[in-house]
Amino acid sequence: MRVLVVEDDPMVMRLNVEFLNRIDGVSLVAQCEDLPTARDILASEPVDLLLLDVYLREYNGLSLVRELRRQAQGVQIVLITAASEMETVREAKHLGVSDYLVKPFEFQRFQKALHHCLETHQRLAGLPARAHQRDVDALFRRDVGAPASLRPGDLPKGLTANSLAQVARAAIAHCDGVFTTEALSEDTGMSRVSVRKYLKHLVDRGVLEESFHYGQIGRPSFTYRCLDAKALSRLGA
Structure with missing residues (x-):
């Protein structure tokens, strides 16, 4: 799925691109900071998904949404914005945007929006010339199920149950606060890259919450917090 990001805040743009790079099945077509360039x-370029801010200096992102709807273009749109007033939310809903993320947001919420759009994109691509009711039902329902990699008990390729248990046991020791990849790397003796893969899996399963921010020199930093200590205990047993 090909994605265009329209955002005039450099920090948020970097965050959006970083988050996109962590999701399989999507690719960044381009990024820009104003509507004329986006048009x-x-x-x-063929674009399947538009990640669009509403407040763009002298522009309003909703004007582009209106144009695309008048042109009957099939691009999906996710608004990522600080605009939280209900007038804007209502118009976005009426214009048929796929999702609406209010800044600041966490990766887990971003991932949920992207997975829904990716699933819709794949289902539309696979529809026959004449759809059956079951095809239409699957397309219009939002509760059609999580991606296979998120099913409880499944492990993504390259992860092992023993290493997952080791990371889970290390995370349990930090459940009373936040912790970092580096801390668990020291506790487990595993590399930071390996630990990050297991932490990402635990975030995807809703066991941990991940927070992302840029440090003083602009390098991305991740911290984690336990959401489900019982699940961690079961995984670490």
């Missing part, structure tokens, strides 16, 4: 890209 040019949409006219010249």
